[in-house]
Amino acid sequence: MPIPSPLRPPRAGAALPRPGHQDPCPHSHVPPPPPPTAAGRSGAAGGGGGGWEPRPRPRRPGGPASHSPARAPKIYTGTGDAGFSSTFTGERRPKDDRIFEALGTTDELNSAIGLASEFSSEKGHTFVEQLHKVQCMLQDVGSNIATPLSSAREAHLKRTSFSEKPVLELEQWIDKYSEQLPPLKAFILPSGGKSSTALHFSRAVCRRAERCVVPLVQAGEADPNVAKYLNRLSDYLFVLARYAAMKEGKEEKIYIKSEP
């Protein structure tokens, strides 16, 4: 059964975001990310992997005629069943390729932040707007990861570049929250209420995403700003976790060395 994922591109026939159209994420600094598979499938279908225009699914003999009422497009194709999937550049790679490992971990990170954001929203934290912006940025991170430089063409790069700007923005946020926090006197443990603990959990997933991305950057496959962004993001999530605990008046548990 396919796992619904924000990285899952719309299937053929579904409305796809296009350059110049309303960006579904107002904070995004690049156009909506292109769906990796759509391009890959175009490529696999002999289209050269160039575009990501939706292609009509071939009609099965005896299948519905084109004037039949539109059916909801299926989200599965089964093309990944043999353990291979597509990059945005149209390459077919095994699913345990480090690109999919990094893509999947970024997706996991986005989900963890989504959960932290929901807990934080229940407590009225205003930083949830920032978390929304981060979630959008992680889509852009995914687009960059799904576009290995070795097989990317100019058009791919134009759509999936990742600048240093969001890194600098994270630094501003980190500085703003850090100034308000009590100084650290001991190792703190993931704790301090649900918002705080979910933010700590997101931080740990973020560090795993960073570990997945670093080899891609070192191989020249992903943009160094993506690794920088993830590195800064884990610091942001750390200070935010502490800030959430402080605002909610929740105690942060500290490490206590057990007696020998």
Ligand SMILES: Nc1ncnc2c1ncn2[C@@H]1O[C@H](COP(=O)(O)OP(=O)(O)OP(=O)(O)O)[C@@H](O)[C@H]1O
């Ligand atoms: N297990 C995975 N982990 C991370 N990324 C994946 C994984 N499988 C696929 N992807 C990426 O996410 C995109 C969307 O996933 P999707 O499940 O549609 O691919 P698929 O498994 O190749 O196709 P299908 O599910 O239709 O058989 C793929 O094009 C690929 O870039």
